[in-house]
Amino acid sequence: MANLKLEVVTPTGKVVEVETASVTAPGVRGELGIMPDHRPALIQLGGGAIKYDGGEVLVRGGVAEVRPDGLLVLADKAVLPGQLERGEAEALLKASLDGLESREYLNDVRIMDLNNDRAFAEAALRTAGH
Amino acid sequence: MPSLKDIRKRIVSVKNTQKITKAMKLVSAAKLRRAQDAMIELRPYAAKHRELLSSLVSQLTTDGATAPHPLLAQRETIKRVAVLAVSSDRGMCGGFNSGVQKLVAAYSESRLAEGVEEVQVFTVGRRINLFVQKAAAKGLFDHAHNFGEIIALAKEDDDLRAVSAQLIDGFLEGTFDEVVVIFNVFKNAIAQIPTVRPLLPVAADVDEAEAGGDDAASADLIYEPDQQSLLGYIVPRYVEVQVRQVVLESIAGEHAARMNAMNSATDNASEMIRSLTLQANRARQAAITTELTEIISGVEALN
Numbered sequence: 001m002a003n004l005k006l007e008v009v010t011p012t013g014k015v016v017e018v019e020t021a022s023v024t025a026p027g028v029r030g031e032l033g034i035m036p037d038h039r040p041a042l043i044q045l046g047g048g049a050i051k052y053d054g055g056e057v058l059v060r061g062g063v064a065e066v067r068p069d070g071l072l073v074l075a076d077k078a079v080l081p082g083q084l085e086r087g088e089a090e091a092l093l094k095a096s097l098d099g100l101e102s103r104e105y106l107n108d109v110r111i112m113d114l115n116n117d118r119a120f121a122e123a124a125l126r127t128a129g130h
Numbered sequence: 131m132p133s134l135k136d137i138r139k140r141i142v143s144v145k146n147t148q149k150i151t152k153a154m155k156l157v158s159a160a161k162l163r164r165a166q167d168a169m170i171e172l173r174p175y176a177a178k179h180r181e182l183l184s185s186l187v188s189q190l191t192t193d194g195a196t197a198p199h200p201l202l203a204q205r206e207t208i209k210r211v212a213v214l215a216v217s218s219d220r221g222m223c224g225g226f227n228s229g230v231q232k233l234v235a236a237y238s239e240s241r242l243a244e245g246v247e248e249v250q251v252f253t254v255g256r257r258i259n260l261f262v263q264k265a266a267a268k269g270l271f272d273h274a275h276n277f278g279e280i281i282a283l284a285k286e287d288d289d290l291r292a293v294s295a296q297l298i299d300g301f302l303e304g305t306f307d308e309v310v311v312i313f314n315v316f317k318n319a320i321a322q323i324p325t326v327r328p329l330l331p332v333a334a335d336v337d338e339a340e341a342g343g344d345d346a347a348s349a350d351l352i353y354e355p356d357q358q359s360l361l362g363y364i365v366p367r368y369v370e371v372q373v374r375q376v377v378l379e380s381i382a383g384e385h386a387a388r389m390n391a392m393n394s395a396t397d398n399a400s401e402m403i404r405s406l407t408l409q410a411n412r413a414r415q416a417a418i419t420t421e422l423t424e425i426i427s428g429v430e431a432l433n
Contacts, residue, residue, distance in 0.1 A: 009178070011374055012287070013171040029355050041352035042182070044360050063182065063363060066352075074178055076367055077287060107302040109201075109366045113295065 002036045005070030006052050008059070008078050015078040020052035023071060025064055026119070034066060041066040045073065047119030049081075049127070056081060058123045061116035077120070081127035093121035134417060137410040141403060148399035154222070155392035158385045162319065165382035168284075169316070172378060176371045183332075183368050186361045198358070201298065201365045202332050205307040210248045211241050212274065212297065212306040214329065216313035216376055217258035218384035219279045226314060226387035227257040229324035234262065234312050237326055238271045250274035250306060254283060254293065254377065280384075284377050294370040301330045313376050314383040320390065322383035329372060332365055 006023055008016040023034045026048025043064040049056045050073060062075035096117035099110070106114070132140075190198035197203040215234045217227045238249040249271040253259040259276045266273035275296065283289050297309050309330035314322040353360060 009175050011172050011175050011371065012168070027354055028359070032354070039352055040350060041354060042360060043352075043354040044363050061363065063360065065178075065182075072178070074175060074182075076291075076370065107299060108362065109298055109302065110295070112363065113366070 002069070004034065004036050006050075006073070007070070008050065008057055008073045008075055010075050010078045015075070015080070016050075016052075016055075016057045018052055018055070020054075022053070024049075024051040025071075025073070026050065026059070026123075034064075034071060037068045038066050038071075040068070045075070047116040047121075047123060049123045056127070058084070058120060058127065060120040061113075079124070081124075084124040086125065089121045089124035092117055093125065096121060132409075132413075134410060134413040137406055137413055141406045141410065144399050144402050144406065148396055148403070151392045151395040151399060155389055155396060158389040158392060162382060162385035162389060165378065165385055169375070169378045169382055172371070172374060176375060179364060179368050179371055183361075183364050186357055186364065190357055190361060197331075199332075199361050199365045200302060201330060201369065204331050208246055208307045210250065210306040210308075211238075211246050212300060212309045213238065213249060213251045213271075214293070214297065214309065214311045214313075214373070214376075215251055215253050215255075215258045215262065216280065216311065216380045217253075217255035217261075218380070219256040219281055221257065222391060223384055223388035224391040226322060226384055227255075227261075229322075230258055230312055230314060231261045233324040233326065234258070235265060235270065237310075237312060242271075248272060252277065252293075252297070254278070255280040255380070280377060280381060284381055290374055290377065291370055294366070294373040297330060297373075298366055298369060311373075311376050313380045314387075316379040316383040316386065319386045322387055327376070329369065332368060 003019040003021055004023060006016060006018050006020055007014065021036075025032050025034060025043065026046050028044045028046040031048075032043060041064075043066060045059060045062045045064055047058075047060050049058050058079050058081060059073065059075035060077040062073050062078075065072045065074070096114045099106075099114045100118070187198060187202065213234060215230060217230050221227065234251060238251070241249055251262050251266070251271050251273055252275050253262050253273070254277045256279055262271075262273045262276075265271065277283060277289070277293050283293070300306050301309060308328070311327045311329050313325065313327070315325045315327075317323055
């Protein structure tokens with residue numbers, strides 16, 4: 001079967017470019033599995049891990065443009081597992097939870113960003129070394 | 131007339147200065163290359179965002195309807211304006227910073243004359259921060275917040291994000307009705323032009339031809355969860371990308387400006403060394419002539 005081409009692009013450059021049989025992506029409404037010959041789609045991603053054959057990459061949120069032969073992920077931040085220190089991930093998780101729980105008025109954009117931060121930090125903690 | 135010794139001393143000191151300016155020029159050239167690389171890295175991400183933004187906006191905008199996202203909405207009366215002023219941290223780069231300073235002052239003055247009630251200035255970079263603090267003390271405008279040094283900011287991804295987040299917050303909460311950026315556009319290595327660029331509300335320049343041609347393809351697209359939420363994600367990211375672009379451009383411009391300034395400083399030093407050497411030779415000749423005259427007249431006296 002034909003493979004998918006997965007590209008993850010961030011503001012600071014390309015993080016991942018691989019050929020893979022399938023991709024699992026963290027959509028905002030749950031995990032999405034993408035196989036070759038998928039219908040063209042534009043998918044909003046939340047924070048979490050994009051999994052592909054032989055690896056994964058953590059994103060803080062983004063948009064995936066799906067074509068039949070592959071997908072292009074525009075992530076505002078993407079790191080490979082273990083790239084983010086445990087301490088950093090913990091700090092980020094705490095900051096996002098504090099932000100969400102604060103009684104301050106939050107606008108929609110802030111809430112979305114904080115939620116993405118939280119999911120991203122959780123994924124980083126899961127994959128971080130001890 | 132300075133003595134020969136004084137002139138020689140000056141030549142040595144000018145030569146030392148020239149060494150420094152030459153080294154600074156080389157350093158700036160290397161840094162410029164790196165800054166330009168960073169700008170190039172951002173390009174595909176930025177281009178894709180612009181494309182998605184205009185395609186989503188053109189699909190969601192129906193004639194006469196309100197803007198599909200609050201960050202796109204043009205306010206009817208502009209009472210308060212925020213300015214994000216971007217400069218370098220260090221000097222020695224010619225008119226790079228003074229250009230931005232003048233433009234910030236001129237811009238806020240013209241807006242206030244137009245009937246805007248308040249201009250708030252946010253600063254990035256040490257130079258503009260110092261200037262704005264002084265100007266704010268005189269009551270020209272408000273110094274809302276300093277985001278710190280530009281180099282440190284560009285290194286930390288999250289700090290850069292905080293800049294756009296704060297501007298978005300202020301805009302959504304109505305602290306200001308419009309946001310512009312004033313910075314040096316990096317036109318090329320020789321020209322950096324201080325420019326005012328609107329940031330918020332986001333101007334989604336929907337290219338009609340492009341949007342129309344894409345209709346068949348976009349109608350077929352699956353949107354997950356839906357176009358509205360996707361737009362809700364893309365618009366703030368787009369603002370972020372623009373802020374990032376501005377910061378990167380300003381850094382590249384700073385290095386280019388410094389490279390040029392140091393280049394002409396090195397040239398000037400060469401010119402100065404040349405004229406000082408001429409002076410030194412003249413002084414030396416004069417000294418020899420005087421000495422000879424003295425000896426000859428001494429001999430003459432003995433006879």
